[in-house]
Amino acid sequence: MKVITPEGDKVELLTVNIGPSHPATHGALRNFVALDGETIVASVPEIGYLHRGFEKMVERGTYQQVLPYTDRLNYCSAILNNIGFCHAAETMFGVEIPERATTLRVLLGELSRVIDHLVCVGAALVDLGALTNYWYFFNPREDIYKIWEKLSGARLTNAFTRVGGLYRDTYPGFEDEVRAVLPVVENAIGEVLKLVEHNRIFLDRTRGVAAISAERAIAYGWTGPCLRATGVDRDLRKDEPYMGYDTYDFQTVVGSTGDTYDRLMVRMFEMLESISICRQALDRLRPGPVNTSDARLSLPGQDKAYHDMEALINHFKLVYEGVRPPAGEYYGATEAGNGELGFLIVSDGTGRPYRVKVRPPCFTQFSAYHEMVEGGLVADSVACLSSLNIVAGELDR
């Protein structure tokens, strides 16, 4: 491709499609680049290859039926999406969910965050060529998935929460299994840190690569670990506490330069913080109901529905029409694996959402992608992409 620069020089550029089917674009993203040698002169990212119409699909079901769809947003940490949606929906009703449900949500959410970061850092290291770390991370991930399997019956798409509580209570021995898995994760993080922390190749590949300033990151609307890597101390769990996060003792991990190294390390150390939150949540876990007793939201028990006319009607209406929030616009946001996962729900008072708009954290991060990779090498663009943790399911919805 012949190009004339603003200075009037003619240059020969090589145009290459990186993606949508490429080993480094986990999922389906397209990055159309113009190369001068190996240097990326221009980059045009394109999204939409995994667009499934999430926002339209959820309009045809009840609020409870949205949950399985949210699993497929950031499929690396399905439970965090479930929590995000339920949190937003519960603000519409203004209900308080029981203590045990909140604590379990915190516990499962933080474990999901650990999985999310394990996948992100593991895959990022694979893209850097360090394949072994992937298995060091995926073995503990498998242990957590076994817990998921017992808990919800699903490994990837758990759909474990409900508006007003949880799908069900935990199984006997759940707490012991979680307690057993936490040191395994810590051990894996330690092993991977040993492999990469002082590794000159890793440092050369990540330090100063695809850096972004805090101002630019905020201008693009970044949130989550990627924003914290630029040095901004912003974490919804601290700044706008929900589910009682303000009562837990944990630190926000903050980077300094906003480069690939910082993004990966912020995730690495956030996992340790999440594990500490998990331990605190386990200590607080007391027996109790996991669903709110609010009749607007939760089904009456079987015995009541069979013997009580009002309860039967309530059951019928809840199943047939769905839970019915008051009309209005609501926005609820939680700190998901990638950052602020927001749901803007417009309700017209019926049992089905009039409009659901997702604010996916990946979207803002991928918007800045071209700016970060231009001027770098092809290898840098790959390292940058995986450190941003672009999950196509969440990006394209």
Place this chain on the structure above:
Amino acid sequence: MTDLLTLPFLVTCAKFGLAFIPLMLLPFLIWGERKGASLIQDRIGPNRAAIPLMGGLRMFGFIHNMSDGIKLFFKESFVPAHAHKFWYFLAPMIPIIIAMLAPSVIPWFAPMTVQGPSGWVSISGQNLDADAGVLVLFALSGLSVYGVVLGSWASNSKYALLGGMRASAMMVSYEVSMGLSAAGIFLLAGSFGLTQIVEWQGSNPFLWGWALQPVGFVLFLVSLFAETGRPPFDVAEGESEIVAGYFVEYSAVRFALYYMGEYAHIVIASALVSTLFLGGYQVPFLPTETIRANLGVVGGGVLALLGLGVGAISLKIRRWARIYTTLKASDAADRAREYGFLATVSSVKAVVLLVSALAVGFLVRTTPAEVAGDLVHWPLWVNAATALVQLGVLLVKTAIICWVFIWVRWTLPRFRYDQIMSLGWKVMLNVALVNLLITALVAKLLVGGR
């Protein structure tokens, strides 16, 4: 005609079999790579493919090589429409041709003297005993870049082109530091001939190349990693960046040729490192003449070591078999049968080896056939047996270096292309030059030089 069929001629002909050593080691290396990776990565590794005998013989994943080979050879040999046909067909042959040619200069055993019709003839352990010696190997290894560059250009694909660019630049750069880092050894040995270099190193492991040229050893090993395109220098393939680099458009048997060429290159590179820096065919503490004079003891010792090793493997397999039966595997009975069979075979092998070790140790007595001046001539069978022992030792050294290749691959991340170039030109070249200078100065001051 009868003049041709003399003993030295026949021995020289037999030596051509040595050209196949890298190819014969390929299945073991590929199996070692896969199982080594799984060992490092806390997983089980390949173990599914089986020969349908006795409920499936899996041989600990070794069958996967055969199934891979069969699959690749019988697949449709697809040629992209946009490829330049002639060069596209030619390119994958180059690495494998070089893999067949390169072992010709590596001495696999010590030179031997053989009785010919007109007196004793010295036969070297190399097929090509040229004065240029290792330079031939460097030249061949430099040629291997043609396979990569031709293939990438002929594929007419952008990713392949990027891979070819990377490969050509990298291989040319590292050729320089490879030659310079080995130059210290040539200087000290006073020869380019690999047999002379090995003879100069002697049989004391602490006087081998690695001890006299530690910096050169490390630099040479790193240059070889780059030369073979192995991780962390695998930018030419760059899985996650440029998909598969130069062979992205190759499939079926042509891909297999590239693949085999790459692994054969590793074997040759390991054999070269062993030859230059690890004493080559020299058995530690046992000079060639000592082995020939005490063939019974040495041969018995080698056989006994082999027998003990095989016996240990047999015990290990029995232990695995016992563990397997406690697992809830659906094929526990089949595996128990296979493990039992393999363990029995290895035990029988171990017993045979140990018995033959005893027999060799007690029965074999060698005496020089003829002493001519300060040269001692041995009968052909003594020479051949010694050559076997030395070949075995060189193969063990080669296997150790091959393991280093595997180990490094699964430990380190990949370099970036420009970082490889700056490492090659700005660091390794300078260190190699300084190393050569210091070696030359010390050699001149201490020895007086040649």
